[in-house]
Amino acid sequence: xxxxxxxxxxxxxxxxxxxxxxxxxxxxxxxxxxxxxxxxxxxxxxxxxxxxxxxxxxxxxxxxxxxxxxxxxxxxxxxxxxxxxxxxxxxxxxxxxxxxxxxxxxxxxxxxxxxxxxxxxxxxxxxxxxxxxxxxxxxxxxxxxxxxxxxxxxxxxxxxxxxxxxxxxxxxxxxxxxxxxxxxxxxxxxxxxxxxxxxxxxxxxxxxxxxxxxxxxxxxxxxxxxxxxxxxxxxxxxxxxxxxxxxxxxxxxxxxxxxxxxxxxxxxxxxxxxx
Amino acid sequence: xxxxxxxxxxxxxxxxxxxxxxxxxxxxxxxxxxxxxxxxxxxxxxxxxxxxxxxxxxxxxxxxxxxxxxxxxxxxxxxxxxxxxxxxxxxxxxxxxxxxxxxxxxxxxxxxxxxxxxxxxxxxxxxxxxxxxxxxxxxxxxxxxxxxxxxxxxxxxxxxxxxxxxxxxxxxxxxxxxxxxxxxxxxxxxxxxxxxxxxxxxxxxxxxxxxxxxxxxxxxxxxxxxxxxxxxxxxxxxxxxxxxxxxxxxxxxxxxxxxxxxxxxxxxxxxxxxxxxxxxxxxxxxxxxxxxxxxxxxxxxxxxxxxxxxxxxxxxxxxxxxxxxxxxxxxxxxxxxxxxxxxxxxxxxx
Numbered sequence: 001x002x003x004x005x006x007x008x009x010x011x012x013x014x015x016x017x018x019x020x021x022x023x024x025x026x027x028x029x030x031x032x033x034x035x036x037x038x039x040x041x042x043x044x045x046x047x048x049x050x051x052x053x054x055x056x057x058x059x060x061x062x063x064x065x066x067x068x069x070x071x072x073x074x075x076x077x078x079x080x081x082x083x084x085x086x087x088x089x090x091x092x093x094x095x096x097x098x099x100x101x102x103x104x105x106x107x108x109x110x111x112x113x114x115x116x117x118x119x120x121x122x123x124x125x126x127x128x129x130x131x132x133x134x135x136x137x138x139x140x141x142x143x144x145x146x147x148x149x150x151x152x153x154x155x156x157x158x159x160x161x162x163x164x165x166x167x168x169x170x171x172x173x174x175x176x177x178x179x180x181x182x183x184x185x186x187x188x189x190x191x192x193x194x195x196x197x198x199x200x201x202x203x204x205x206x207x208x209x210x211x212x213x214x215x216x217x218x219x220x221x222x223x224x225x226x227x228x229x230x231x232x233x234x235x236x237x238x239x240x241x242x243x244x245x246x247x248x249x250x251x252x253x254x255x256x257x258x259x260x261x262x263x264x265x266x267x268x269x270x271x272x273x274x275x
Numbered sequence: 276x277x278x279x280x281x282x283x284x285x286x287x288x289x290x291x292x293x294x295x296x297x298x299x300x301x302x303x304x305x306x307x308x309x310x311x312x313x314x315x316x317x318x319x320x321x322x323x324x325x326x327x328x329x330x331x332x333x334x335x336x337x338x339x340x341x342x343x344x345x346x347x348x349x350x351x352x353x354x355x356x357x358x359x360x361x362x363x364x365x366x367x368x369x370x371x372x373x374x375x376x377x378x379x380x381x382x383x384x385x386x387x388x389x390x391x392x393x394x395x396x397x398x399x400x401x402x403x404x405x406x407x408x409x410x411x412x413x414x415x416x417x418x419x420x421x422x423x424x425x426x427x428x429x430x431x432x433x434x435x436x437x438x439x440x441x442x443x444x445x446x447x448x449x450x451x452x453x454x455x456x457x458x459x460x461x462x463x464x465x466x467x468x469x470x471x472x473x474x475x476x477x478x479x480x481x482x483x484x485x486x487x488x489x490x491x492x493x494x495x496x497x498x499x500x501x502x503x504x505x506x507x508x509x510x511x512x513x514x515x516x517x518x519x520x521x522x523x524x525x526x527x528x529x530x531x532x533x534x535x536x537x538x539x540x541x542x543x544x545x546x547x548x549x550x551x552x553x554x555x556x557x558x559x560x561x562x563x564x565x566x567x568x569x570x571x572x573x574x575x576x577x578x579x580x581x582x583x584x585x586x587x588x589x590x591x592x593x594x595x596x597x598x599x600x601x602x603x604x605x606x607x608x609x610x611x612x613x614x615x616x617x618x619x620x621x622x623x624x625x
Binding site: 021097165189228 | 328333535539595
């Protein structure tokens with residue numbers, strides 16, 4: 001069942017979750033260095049761009065079916081890095097697009113990357129190609145584009161659905177080095193089988209921080225890892241309570257999900273001691 | 276902070292705060308706090324966002340014309356494909372527009388009759404009100420009579436130009452219902468032509484009822500005619516006959532790709548790939564009816580694999596992505612997201 005309005009416990013959890021974010025971002029801005037473990041898939045991004053430069057063939061960066069959402073902003077961080085590298089190495093960077101609004105933002109990011117590298121004159125807007133908002137028309141357009149352009153490296157970052165394998169196999173057929181990252185776990189196996197490197201779930205959100213070492217992103221990344229530990233603890237406690245209630249029904253502790261979902265009236269009743 | 280960035284930050288925060296409050300506040304605030312229903316205008320606000328999103332489609336169109344138009348003009352590689360794309364785009368746009376106009380006409384034609392029925396009821400209702408200040412009943416009935424003549428002539432025109440492909444009973448229905456309305460209309464006409472004051476309100480009620488019966492039969496005949504019209508058939512031919520099968524063909528490619536991807540994935544190169552292959556074989560064998568020739572317990576093992584280890588991994592990935600997404604959303608909302616790819620003229624990260 002979907003949730004339309006937050007319960008008091010949900011608001012409390014949201015506030016608790018937001019706390020570490022601001023704390024660690026502040027800490028990172030003050031110059032604290034956070035450790036991030038080595039992620040092979042992210043390291044491979046630079047390798048892929050380098051390979052493309054050596055072969056003198058284009059790079060393609062596909063945001064899939066991602067619409068304007070937090071995922072897109074995580075992807076744009078990576079796109080910014082890839083575009084900067086491509087500008088430095090004078091690689092052709094192709095951006096096949098599925099959503100027109102995303103296309104406008106991606107174009108702006110790519111343009112900024114070229115400007116920062118002092119290569120704005122080499123920025124070609126016709127490399128940002130709007131294919132179609134229809135899933136399979138987009139997939140066929142992508143296949144055709146990367147086959148014709150013979151891309152050396154392909155990045156598949158964002159949200160993907162059933163077309164994921166079609167896109168990844170198209171890159172595989174032309175021998176492109178492929179790095180994929182998806183937040184949809186259903187598509188991860190397809191990418192693992194067809195791409196050289198795959199970032200799973202939140203690694204996509206970590207990619208931009210890892211590549212740029214930018215304090216805001218590093219602080220945020222560190223905070224989310226700490227929060228995950230808290231949530232992991234909550235899961236363990238929840239499982240223990242639910243198990244205890246099943247084995248010893250006379251204990252009758254309140255389950256964590258009951259507390260989380262409890263509406264305002266119930267919380268008021270608990271606090272003032274009503275029924 | 277420059278003016279442009281400040282404006283973006285302000286509107287981003289404003290948009291975020293609305294949806295945040297809409298989520299965290301109860302559906303209705305307690306009476307002590309005014310009892311305000313926060314989500315009162317939610318659908319209007321959501322529609323506004325949808326409208327802005329729809330405008331973005333123009334960007335897609337501009338890009339298509341820019342990229343493919345320049346290819347054609349400068350005769351670059353693939354210009355022929357670009358011609359095919361732009362011709363298909365324009366043709367589809369024309370056919371869709373034509374089809375949309377035809378389908379809209381079907382609704383408006385019968386809606387006009389319903390509006391007249393409502394007007395007829397309204398005249399009667401207003402006449403019964405003591406505080407009504409407007410045109411006199413007779414003047415309004417004259418307008419009603421004029422409008423009726425126009426609308427009934429449209430219905431008559433449909434009957435005069437019968438389409439042989441249409442079922443006869445639809446015309447019979449329409450003829451009968453039209454006759455009833457015409458009878459009422461003639462009565463009204465007679466009163467108006469006599470120049471007397473209109474007082475017989477039962478005719479208006481009868482007319483309203485008759486019009487409400489005529490409207491559906493007129494709609495039905497228009498709708499049937501629309502379904503067999505050239506506009507609809509051409510649109511269906513292009514959309515259902517070309518576009519949908521092409522999409523299905525792309526989807527069917529997946530079957531072949533799964534085989535080639537599976538072939539690569541199931542090669543045992545390490546302990547992990549061996550485990551993956553064993554799990555995949557169990558899941559596949561447990562899915563097909565042949566499992567009875569191998570081992571009866573296969574479907575149960577398959578189900579266990581999917582519902583426990585696999586589901587646990589799925590949930591872990593989703594949890595991680597959800598928290599990361601939430602943090603990214605907060606950074607966007609407060610505009611504390613790295614400005615590296617949005618701030619103009621600033622040197623990016625090294």
